[in-house]
Amino acid sequence: MELRLTSDEVIKLHKGENIYSALKKAGIFIVAPCGGKGLCSKCKIKILKGEYKVRSYGKLNIHERESNLSLACQTYPQGDIVIEIPKESQLVIGDKIAIAKTKDLIELFKSFKVSITPLTKRVLLDLPKPSITDNLSDLERLKRAIKDLGIKNITFSYDFGISMSKTLRESEWIVLLTYVDRGNSSAEALFLSHPESCNRRFGIAVDIGTTTVVVYLVNLINGEIIDLGSTYNSQIRFGDDVITRIIHASEGGLEELQEAVISDINNIVNSMLQRHNIEACEIDSASIAGNTTMSHLFWGIDPSPIREDPYIPPLNYFPLWRAGTVKLSINPQAPVYTHPCIASYVGGDIVAGLLATKLHKNHEISLFMDIGTNGEIAIGNNEWIVTAACSAGPCFEGSGIKCGMRATPGAIESVKIDPITFEPFINVIGNITPQGICGSGMIDIMSEMFLTGLIDQKGKLISGKTNRVRKGEEGLEYLLYRSEDHHKDVVLTEVDIENLMRAKAAIYAGLTTLLNEIGLSIDVIKRVYIAGGFGAYINIPKAIMLGMLPDLPLDRFVYMGNTSLTGAYLCLLSEELRKEEEEIASKMTYIELSVSRKFMDEYVSAMFLPHTDISRFPTVASLLSEIMTPKKFWLFTNPEQDTS
Amino acid sequence: MELRLTSDEVIKLHKGENIYSALKKAGIFIVAPCGGKGLCSKCKIKILKGEYKVRSYGKLNIHERESNLSLACQTYPQGDIVIEIPKESQLVIGDKIAIAKTKDLIELFKSFKVSITPLTKRVLLDLPKPSITDNLSDLERLKRAIKDLGIKNITFSYDFGISMSKTLRESEWIVLLTYVDRGNSSAEALFLSHPESCNRRFGIAVDIGTTTVVVYLVNLINGEIIDLGSTYNSQIRFGDDVITRIIHASEGGLEELQEAVISDINNIVNSMLQRHNIEACEIDSASIAGNTTMSHLFWGIDPSPIREDPYIPPLNYFPLWRAGTVKLSINPQAPVYTHPCIASYVGGDIVAGLLATKLHKNHEISLFMDIGTNGEIAIGNNEWIVTAACSAGPCFEGSGIKCGMRATPGAIESVKIDPITFEPFINVIGNITPQGICGSGMIDIMSEMFLTGLIDQKGKLISGKTNRVRKGEEGLEYLLYRSEDHHKDVVLTEVDIENLMRAKAAIYAGLTTLLNEIGLSIDVIKRVYIAGGFGAYINIPKAIMLGMLPDLPLDRFVYMGNTSLTGAYLCLLSEELRKEEEEIASKMTYIELSVSRKFMDEYVSAMFLPHTDISRFPTVASLLSEIMTPKKFWLFTNPEQDTS
Numbered sequence A, B: 001m002e003l004r005l006t007s008d009e010v011i012k013l014h015k016g017e018n019i020y021s022a023l024k025k026a027g028i029f030i031v032a033p034c035g036g037k038g039l040c041s042k043c044k045i046k047i048l049k050g051e052y053k054v055r056s057y058g059k060l061n062i063h064e065r066e067s068n069l070s071l072a073c074q075t076y077p078q079g080d081i082v083i084e085i086p087k088e089s090q091l092v093i094g095d096k097i098a099i100a101k102t103k104d105l106i107e108l109f110k111s112f113k114v115s116i117t118p119l120t121k122r123v124l125l126d127l128p129k130p131s132i133t134d135n136l137s138d139l140e141r142l143k144r145a146i147k148d149l150g151i152k153n154i155t156f157s158y159d160f161g162i163s164m165s166k167t168l169r170e171s172e173w174i175v176l177l178t179y180v181d182r183g184n185s186s187a188e189a190l191f192l193s194h195p196e197s198c199n200r201r202f203g204i205a206v207d208i209g210t211t212t213v214v215v216y217l218v219n220l221i222n223g224e225i226i227d228l229g230s231t232y233n234s235q236i237r238f239g240d241d242v243i244t245r246i247i248h249a250s251e252g253g254l255e256e257l258q259e260a261v262i263s264d265i266n267n268i269v270n271s272m273l274q275r276h277n278i279e280a281c282e283i284d285s286a287s288i289a290g291n292t293t294m295s296h297l298f299w300g301i302d303p304s305p306i307r308e309d310p311y312i313p314p315l316n317y318f319p320l321w322r323a324g325t326v327k328l329s330i331n332p333q334a335p336v337y338t339h340p341c342i343a344s345y346v347g348g349d350i351v352a353g354l355l356a357t358k359l360h361k362n363h364e365i366s367l368f369m370d371i372g373t374n375g376e377i378a379i380g381n382n383e384w385i386v387t388a389a390c391s392a393g394p395c396f397e398g399s400g401i402k403c404g405m406r407a408t409p410g411a412i413e414s415v416k417i418d419p420i421t422f423e424p425f426i427n428v429i430g431n432i433t434p435q436g437i438c439g440s441g442m443i444d445i446m447s448e449m450f451l452t453g454l455i456d457q458k459g460k461l462i463s464g465k466t467n468r469v470r471k472g473e474e475g476l477e478y479l480l481y482r483s484e485d486h487h488k489d490v491v492l493t494e495v496d497i498e499n500l501m502r503a504k505a506a507i508y509a510g511l512t513t514l515l516n517e518i519g520l521s522i523d524v525i526k527r528v529y530i531a532g533g534f535g536a537y538i539n540i541p542k543a544i545m546l547g548m549l550p551d552l553p554l555d556r557f558v559y560m561g562n563t564s565l566t567g568a569y570l571c572l573l574s575e576e577l578r579k580e581e582e583e584i585a586s587k588m589t590y591i592e593l594s595v596s597r598k599f600m601d602e603y604v605s606a607m608f609l610p611h612t613d614i615s616r617f618p619t620v621a622s623l624l625s626e627i628m629t630p631k632k633f634w635l636f637t638n639p640e641q642d643t644s
Helices: A020-025 A062-066 A094-109 A136-146 A158-170 A233-239 A242-276 A293-297 A348-358 A441-449 A494-518 A540-545 A563-573 A575-588 A597-606 A618-636 B020-023 B062-064 B096-111 B138-147 B160-172 B235-237 B242-277 B294-297 B348-357 B439-451 B494-518 B540-545 B561-571 B576-587 B599-604 B617-634
Strands: A002-005 A010-012 A044-049 A052-054 A067-071 A075-077 A079-084 A121-126 A155-156 A174-183 A188-191 A204-209 A214-220 A225-232 A283-290 A336-338 A364-370 A376-380 A385-389 A412-419 A423-427 A471-472 A475-483 A491-495 A526-529 A557-561 A586-591 B004-005 B010-012 B044-049 B050-052 B068-071 B074-078 B081-084 B121-126 B153-156 B174-183 B186-193 B202-208 B212-219 B225-232 B284-289 B335-339 B366-370 B376-380 B385-389 B413-418 B425-427 B469-472 B475-481 B490-493 B527-531 B557-561 B589-592
Touching: A010 A020, A020 A075, A020 A283, A044 B469, A062 A067, A075 B557, A094 A563, A094 B004, A121 A136, A121 B225, A136 A155, A136 A158, A136 A188, A136 B376, A158 A188, A158 B294, A158 B475, A204 A242, A204 A293, A204 A348, A214 A242, A214 A563, A225 A233, A225 A242, A233 A242, A242 A293, A283 A293, A283 A348, A283 A563, A293 A336, A293 A348, A348 A364, A348 A376, A348 A557, A348 A563, A348 A575, A364 A494, A376 A494, A385 A494, A412 A441, A412 A475, A423 A441, A423 A475, A441 A491, A441 A494, A441 A540, A475 A494, A491 A494, A494 A597, A494 B044, A494 B494, A526 A563, A540 A618, A557 A563, A563 A575, A575 A586, A586 B475, A618 B599, B004 B235, B004 B576, B010 B020, B020 B074, B050 B068, B062 B068, B062 B589, B121 B138, B138 B153, B138 B160, B153 B160, B160 B186, B174 B494, B186 B294, B186 B469, B202 B242, B202 B348, B202 B561, B212 B242, B212 B561, B225 B235, B225 B242, B235 B242, B242 B294, B284 B294, B284 B348, B284 B561, B294 B335, B294 B348, B335 B348, B348 B366, B348 B376, B348 B527, B348 B557, B366 B561, B376 B494, B385 B494, B413 B475, B413 B557, B439 B475, B439 B490, B439 B540, B490 B494, B494 B599, B527 B561, B540 B617, B557 B561, B561 B576, B576 B589
Parallel strands: A002 A079, A155 A188, A204 A283, A283 A336, A364 A526, A385 A586, A526 A557, B004 B081, B153 B186, B202 B284, B284 B335, B366 B527, B385 B589, B527 B557
Antiparallel strands: A002 A010, A044 A067, A044 A079, A052 A075, A121 A174, A174 A188, A204 A214, A214 A225, A364 A376, A376 A385, A412 A423, A471 A475, A475 A491, B004 B010, B044 B068, B044 B081, B050 B074, B121 B174, B174 B186, B202 B212, B212 B225, B366 B376, B376 B385, B413 B425, B469 B475, B475 B490
């Protein structure tokens, strides 16, 4: 059977296979946060021709069903079929931010003033051919030549042993030896190759996020980024956040979680190999940055101890294991550098991020915030770094928010609400029909609603001012976008606002608890690095207004984009930077917030807009007093409580 | 279906399975040099009850067929069946010689005056439990404790990484760490175990012969040999000698050759584990001695270069790879020590053998001869050792000899021929009906025939003296044992004698060529160590008589038994002996006989009884002149040539 796309691509279909699965196998990724499990109702496709059976229409409304829309993961073709992938279902390869920053990465690398020293070294060996008088065995012959290079001790893996002689003979004793330099004149042999094949050198830098997986294909000769690709982390089908995945792993799902993320990376890598006509064997190193749970799952190591008191992970520093052990589709002998983790909820993504910001090189104190699926914070300078994880949850990535979505086309990314009419003015990524709200949009909406008095300081919606505040299925909601047939309305509900309040409170409380631990006040922070996929879209003043970010001068804030990926790229290229990163990791002091009474107090105080202690947000206080003079009453009190 | 033996053992039978295969699966090995391929007609069984189909009766005669004898590998039961395994088909576990020497091995080990230092070390670690204040990850926690032991650098394999945390937690942070000490304060972690399970320590010492595989199970605490087992090397089904196996490997059979020998070892080990109630994980090291081809096939490394000019093997020194890489059924993390090889046809079995003889420790010059499937020679002392391989062929192990067999019950092991009547007096191993002739029997018979004038100096049979010299299928033959119905007569044919002449000539020519190379004469040899499965049975004076062994005083000859296995045992127990063995290997100079003109000349001269130059065998000459006075004519000339 065949599946034909409007782009004229033709894909093979197996009997009993659903469209989502067939597309995925062909390397075509569509939006499906649940991973094709029939839970998110987002993998919509339009059937143009052909017979098919539908297992469930999920949350598709009657209008959608009538226009032949269907969920790819629930649709089973019964013969040849022609489909269209609507724009809203198309997964944009690469975050806008990641692509934007790509060009700057080589400049950033250059600014470290280190040379390119990948994980592996390669040397040309021209061995004398064996003869009856020079009768060393092949391995001894290699060792003799290697000793001449100044390497005294070299180990040879079993895989090296079984393939060595064939290559030596086929290439007539002139070979490229790829090895890992272990220092102290010792090394680990990886593989031999013919000088004229498998002689280019590429590496991959990978950011394994809880929600997305991003891969750079890098030329290891000059540091050039040849391609990048991204996809949802298909572990999502086993749960949105790290906790549910750890539970799944401990209940026998470890292997499928590992397979999920490995196949995500392999799907991206394989399509890159094809696009650029590169052999898998030419990719001879990998740099993997992820949070602690993602790092464990990548290697197939049971992460259960992460969520068991006292929350100590099995590994923080990962040995330089081989790509082949986890079936990564690059050279199986390629060493894989895993960015060091600090604690159960501060992982290699944060350490990589700190390297990317150079926080550890400056005397002035900086704050690093990564607001992704979780929320990690680090404060420090060239002498010390403290760090903590504040479980902010994945709502800024769209999860747990009724109309939440990632920052892909169709997402409302910024909003202005008219203070008189309460009508919203929205900006949508890709300038198409709005499909939902991304993280930056949520912050915009909340601060606008707060400023215009549509919500009170506790985050409760005020009804009666506009019919855009209406009763929805989950209680009160604000209507952001009214679709033609009302079935695709985009709203923000009171439940959503509560989730967002919790997230912003956790982040701010984490920050203040950390400062408290080290006995410093907020104004010592001279720079705030905002990292994470959605960081770049944040409207900083509005985030300060909500009390999510500290009330510091705006020129101290710097967008950093996906710093985890940046750090992965930097460490792929340089031994010095890998050492620098390890120094960062060894310098970091982890503070466990979950057992801190101080944190709980701070959290409760932060469950208010912007904060119960308004003196901590002086610019917000002055802005509010400026605009609220005539409306003071409803801005600072809940009218329902003040009807007396 | 069930297969019942007269011993009342009951074995499960699968449909379409032959009896040989079912027996093998159940760990019951019967004589089958061809490995169950229907070629050798030796796996005879007697069917007592049940329906069965026979694919071929092979060389079974009509009488045997009528008594319900059948070949196990060609017999397919059609339902429950009862069989008897005749004594001649029973494979004796362990050569007589190997068992005999077992008791002496601990004494031999003690004589080296070294302590027991297996390949692995084991240490009890009592780790502080992790807490929020002592929050090192599991691996860092281990590293800290290991550092306290004085080990600065330790590497952790992937397999260690994925299993570590479970063991640590289950055994409440008190664990046994097994590791390999790499010297220079560095080590390789192997595995963790609970202090109360998997806490005994065993190892296996293995001799992989071209024809047989022998395994010792050793207690690593006190050196005690707990059990030994042996079987045919089932690679035999792909060819009798190393050359045919190398060819098979190069033609795509590498994997099946490796699987064959691994499963042979595993079959023995598994039955040992059961017998002694030992867990596979408790066997944490292995020592493997074999010729160069066997060593390569064990590891699954293509041995093709061994038989390609200039005959250089891929490896002589094998890294300490893990048992799991080749699916050995012991602890998968166990390091496997492969005895170092010298050249394509002088392997680890010879180096192990030299260690066992202590040749390398004495000032006096000794000769070491291993006459097994091949024929390897070493001459030397504590300063130098030269070595060579003379392709003697496997005839002394029964191959290529019409009634040849291994030294198991039923084999004629010694013979005396009456010089008047030419009637033979035979000794049979196990005192049962003779089934064939083993190596020592062949030497006996030939020398007796020579002495009594039944063969001439060229090895030609003389007819007309006795009707025991008769015309057989393959020309003239001497009847050693007349069976009741003539169907199981044991004979030695002229073709057999020719093969034996070639073998003895190759051995003696190898020895003289080697002496010639180093410019010494035969009488410098103060000791001759005879190794190899069949060595112990040799009647030395008779072997000298044939010109196979040098004409030296008898008290210089020492039987050594299976020195390869002895060396494997010694190196399993001691790091010092492993180093000593490596010194032996590095001291050995290999002489390639196949390109030596001198060797060819010596070989041609040695194709005579005892030698064309009788002055090299003074005691034989004097013996001959003594007994032949009246018979001089026919002893030194071929009567057929002298009828003039």
